[in-house]
Amino acid sequence: MPSDVPPPRLPLDDLRAALADTPAPDREALERVWHALGEVAPDAPAPDTDAAWETLRSRLGAEPSVRPPAADRPAADRPAAGQRRARPAWPVAVVSTLTLAAIVATVVVWQGRPLRLEAAPGATEAAVLADGSLVRLNSGAALVVGRELVQDGVRTVRLEGEAFFDVASGTQPFVVETHDATVEVLGTGFNVRAYAGEGTAVTLEHGRVRVESAGAEVVLEPGETVRVEGGALGAAAEADVARATAWQRGGLVFEAVPLAAVFAEVERRYAVRLDAGADVSLDTEVTAFYADRPALDALLGDLGAAAGVRFAPTAGGYDVRPAP
């Protein structure tokens, strides 16, 4: 298939694009450095690829060595999705009583009528649904449950924002709908992040889930994440689950996140307003990680240093200006 063969692209093309804004004399010097890097001495010792392959091969020993090529078969013939769907879908989920006790102060028990549970800015909420499933909502998120949790044989909830689900086992599938994706639960503990303007990110802690968007679907296994961006479902990728769920302990994670999105998150989590002046560059990327909830002063101090801005207190929050 010709579409599988991308046009050959030299690494130098990418470099020249990266250097497009660099003045010419510097650009030539940096290109020379780049070429010289090809001479770099390898680190020692060299990896033993032969031995590693033998180890791996014996580990995969039971596998048939070659199966008929399937590249040209129609997609429907491929085993991937269908096979997985047919497996028993209900590993048991146990919500530990410890977990429940810890959050009991904010638990809302669903009482058989339509429910819209919202976590106000600065707060998180938790709900136990009629089937015993636990839902924890991050700040600014909302969970909508119909009069009956079970609709047409499917436990269905709707999510705006971010939540962690620990789904009770049951015979009926459990489905979370977001603005651009449907997450079908095949197992149990998973995080969905679907704030307006962000797409949807699903991270699986344990069990299995199926994520569908615009006709495509991905089945996640524990430790994996998948994103829906611009309406398109990505591929499953390895995730750092501890980071994806750090918000439940007050943690904050920004990895190369534009300042605009950082501010939106801080506003939701701390219920403050951050008014950025027109001269603040909101696409500056910030990387920061807090395992536990940082004090707002400390957080703003760090963000200021990282992004080159300062925060001036106002009545309802802070004005953001470039640092002098």
Add this chain to the structure above:
Amino acid sequence: MIDVLPRPATVTPPVDPAPLADWTRRIRAGDLSAFEALFRALHAPLVRFARTYTPRPEAADDVVQEAFARLWERRDRLDPERSVRALLFQAVRNRALNASRDRRTREDLLQQHAEAPASGPLLPDDLAHGETLGAHLRRCLDALPDRQREALTLTRLDGLSHAEAADIMGCAARTVNNHIVRGLHTLRERLHAFDPDAF
């Protein structure tokens, strides 16, 4: 077959994209020989890459073995449209970061990434007489801030595109470009000290 394009002599040829896509399709169909070809092509670069995150060589080996084993176990889910090379580098990076969490806290690691501390500039006195350009480059590269070294290693030494590197590093391609340009500036200063005539 794809014609081999002429490249400047010092450029490490990257693995051609064409065999990778072909291997990916065959691996998805269960072809172990294609998997072996992929393994042999990418094992050494992946181990070297993993070593930059973990001080223990055996941990780097394990991380790479696990990434390949998982790729094979779940070959039916390979996406031929997505770079299998980027997929493996990303898996190795995540696993290596997770593995090293036992030794250093995650905060330290990310802070290091965020703040990019440089170990002080090499002074002319540091330069051992008789050090080759290659050995000198290795020391300078290792002394770069993590993100800059990561971006340069992936693109320059392992031959990945800037878009693939961005995918692996979890940031925008523009950010990869910035890391590369900044890294090259630093290397230029150090190379100038090493050989003022050439740089």
